[in-house]
Amino acid sequence: MRWETVIGIEIHAELLTKSKIFCGCSTEFGSRPNTNTCPVCIGLPGALPVLNEEVIQLALKAGLALNCKVNYINKMDRKNYFYPDLPRAYQISQFDLPILYDGYVEFEVEDIIKRVNINRIHLEEDAGKLIHLEDEPYTCIDYNRGGVPLIELVTEPELRSPKEAFEFVKTIKTIFEYVEVSDCKMEQGSLRFDANISVRERGQKELNTKVEIKNMNSFKEMQKALEKEEKRQIELYEFGEGDKIVQETRRWDSAKGRTVSMRGKEEAHDYRYFPEPDLKQIIISENNVISLKKQIPELPNEKLERLISQYRLNKKEMQIVVEDKRLTQLFEETIKKGARADKVLNWIIGDLLKLMKMGDASKNIPITATTLAELIKSIENGDISLKIGREVFEEMFETKGNPKEIIAKRGLVQVNNEEELEKIVGKVIENNPKSVADYNAGRKQAITFLMGQVMKETKGQANPKTAMNLLKIRLP
């Protein structure tokens, strides 16, 4: 491999506050256009921003979870540029004193632990949204999103492949969900990312010209976009056409599967940053940081290690669970209710994920720890078979129902009674002399057919072990 890829990522995450960063307006997604607005967040003359304290706490939590250092005295700055979605024509952001800096995060890529350093995390406000109407010569603006609090995280250029970039953003998303700083809903834009990518010859110290890629709406899309751009740059270098790579911003067109140039460096903005005079310095106390550190929950990596060693589970499978906070909660709570860890894991990895993928995976999970633990118990007790259990699970998923009620309502209780089963087995043997003969002639697989008949007779509710034993006894 002659070429080495260098990637740096910027992540914007909307913080989970009820109100906006500089006013009391709601941050609720999906409200009617311009209803969550006030003189402050639409920048009316004379209106002044007041910092929402909750924003500081959430940002600190995010940063502490990513091992960042805290700038105990930091400040807001104005980033000046004209754009219709930015009502004051400046964004209140942070420039030279970000609230958090020098962090790192570790994650696994192909069984190797990778550490990526985080340059900084800063606070800023989101902008409004331009709505381009079809067949109309004008654009509408919705300022509901304007002033929603954001953190921007910037990595060092230490990612070495699109796959690493993929794993990195996935890790960050999971951590943000664990510490509850952002809901990370990409489809609602509450988690967004841009990437800078360049390619250099292995061993070369200095970085080559980088290209910024925007508009990647999912982790997979990001990986695809970076792979495309990586290939484009390597090809140009291979042909000695490296100077064709210019510092620019390219937009990922997912429909066409390629990046398109948006604007070059010569059009780059001079944002004329300066300290926001309408806000005071932000001063953070050490006690505040100490108490927040105590509130940081067990993070995904630690949790994964603990759970696999505690319960001796498959790492790959457990990883899938740990990456989704909801699944992890379900997993841990179901165990607390007395279910066996390996069984719980099987249900989650198997049936639950399958059902979730068929519907809208971002929706709340309808299965609770209580209902799942009950279901597992019913199978262990022999009340129902595993096969029936899966049907019950499906219904639980559809109706949020309780397994006992579903079993009772549908009359699914397993037939364990030996006398009853003996009668049925006897009837099956009587009615299927050919299969019995086959079996007696040494074609032992015929017993499977007979077993099927027993199940048919009992509508699948026969205890399979008991039924099989009885068959074997009756067939000489």
Add this chain to the structure above:
Amino acid sequence: MLGDMESAYEIVRGIKERRFKAEEVMEKYLKIISEQESRINAFITLREKGCMSEARMIDAKIAKGERVGKLAGVPIAIKDNICTEGIKTTCASRMLEDYTSPYDATVIEKLKEEGAIIIGKTNMDEFAMGSSTENSAFKQTSNPWELRKVPGGSSGGSAAAVASGFTPLALGSDTGGSIRQPAAFCGVVGLKPTYGMVSRFGLIAFASSLDQVGPMAKNVKDCALALEILQGNDEKDSTSCNIKLTDKYSLESESIKKLRVGVPKQYFEGELDSEVKNAIMKSIKTLEKAGVKVEEVSLPINEEILSAYYIISSAEASSNLARFDGIRYGYRTSEYKNIEQLITNTRTEAFGKEVKRRILLGTYVLSAGYYDAFYNKAQKMRESIKAGYREIFSKYDLIISPVAPTVAFGKGEKVHSSVQMYLQDLYTISVNLAGLPALSMNCGFNKKNLPIGLQIIGSHFSEEKIFQLAYLLECELDLRKKVAL
């Protein structure tokens, strides 16, 4: 003509004691305005009908024995960069010619709560940028003492309104002297409070770190009364102070004799007009006779301070005025094919020359590569100005200085020279850079009967001491018998 309806203090007392009605007060003031406003042009918007019904409501309350506020029935004029719900707020700019704010500034809420009645919005330099009110997009205000002279600026309309007897009280805003210089030119009292003392919520920003709303009045007592109402923490303004303030200023105090007053010698050299100088010196002697200890001190004054001020104020202005893009409110060009043209043409057509000059200056000093040489250097200068004042206030209670280098100048006299105009601010801007309180008051007249101003500067939150010294001087000089119109 106004008799005991001349001052806010007397009006409130008279109304509460039922010696006269708020309705009569309002009628009297509106009559003067209707007779004289065409000569003075103090107002951009006059509000006649609403005033009368509000005055009658005060009278009704008094008749029923209900509580009325501390400014019950007092007419007040508001500089047109302070937002008033339902009354246009234009900043004397084409950009906001038809703009009405959907909310009241905090200071307006406070005034209304105390029963003050807004009679109109006063003329000013566009977006408060100027020293003569000649940068208004709409009209030229005259100095009531001599109509061919300017009233000063940028709060020229408010100063002229008070001096003309159109109102006993007015609000101005002061970023570099915009309350104090017009107060001096029009012979009224104007206070620029300590930065953070009065909420800026609803004041359309020129330079956020320097702007402060303040009262303008006929006398020191009214000025103090108005400050009692305007001042105080506002949760809507993060830069507003969060300390306990005096809620009733006492103007007379025995300790006044123990005050140590510094007079910076550099302020009396160079640019200062000799008649202005003499009047201030005479006032100082009067104070000394009354027992105040006055000493000469050293406080450098130079054009670098002026540069620092113009760099910082213009930098902030360039950003504060960027929101006027023609998209959400205000003027919008009719000539555009795309968003860039919409924004550019709107701003080109609707901003006046001085506003554009400062936006360009501010944009330039904040640009990459120039930031350190200009903005950062100016901030360092600002720190050294603060340190200079700290040094003086460790030894002295107050400073006395001129307000402006000259008395009111002729209309059109300085419009072609920005530097000449900027020099008007020489004695006032360092106060804003340091965030200090300062009061401007009349201390005499020149041979042509134009008022001369005197400035009293104090340390942070020393408004009470300032009022006490000003009140003493006002009583000693006894100049108030003279009227402009």
